[in-house]
Amino acid sequence: MAYHYNARRGQRAGLGPLSLKVNAGEFLTVVGPSGSGKSTLLSVLAGFLKPQSGVLTLAGQPVKGPHPALTLVQQEHALFPWLTVAGNIAFGLKSQKLGREEQVRRTLDALEQVGLSGYGERRIHELSGGQRQRIALARALATRPGLLLLDEPFSALDARTRTEISQELLGIWQAQQVTVVFVTHNLDEALALGERVVALRGGQVVLDAPTGEVSPEQLRMVLDES
């Protein structure tokens, strides 16, 4: 498939042509320099951008737009400052039309998963950057996504908090068997976190391999960052 911005005007910026299969339950990291197409790929996988050629399928069925099983968490985590933490999580559940009880249960579960039980009534401005990012993750987890798409979710955090949250995310992935696609421009992070790494350059896949079989030097070389 391929997606190019302003394709009608003949521009080539964007993604593809490429073919990518994300396997159920895997933790895939996507790495590449700025402008290589990482965010575009996630927007296509989330159903926000419709490829100009090819199709996105989920379990064999074509996806025609945003889908409840596909949840994207972006870097600017877009929490609503005028809502409480619980209000923010409930907002993410709106489209699922759940009963009140189920909504509360999912909110409590999600807060526990990210280590912030008891924070439901807090206001967003009372939280640290790391806590806000955990809430953004909790909001996504509460939707019980089949595919969790994370676009450099922890890049604004200090190194220690970043490592902490990354480890929590790994724990959640192992416990829930959710499928994760994690975008980062940090090569070491890409290799440390995922089971499989896809490297993008100029909108093309230049490497697709199990993380255990790739060295940071190899990654640097295919991305021309050595």
Ligand SMILES: Nc1ncnc2c1ncn2[C@@H]1O[C@H](COP(=O)(O)OP(=O)(O)OP(=O)(O)O)[C@@H](O)[C@H]1O
């Ligand atoms: N809305 C847009 N309109 C036109 N071109 C765009 C748009 N968004 C992205 N592009 C272009 O498409 C290409 C891929 O961009 P994309 O944002 O997917 O890269 P990225 O790897 O996520 O970059 P970064 O790491 O800087 O976020 C770039 O050349 C970019 O300039």
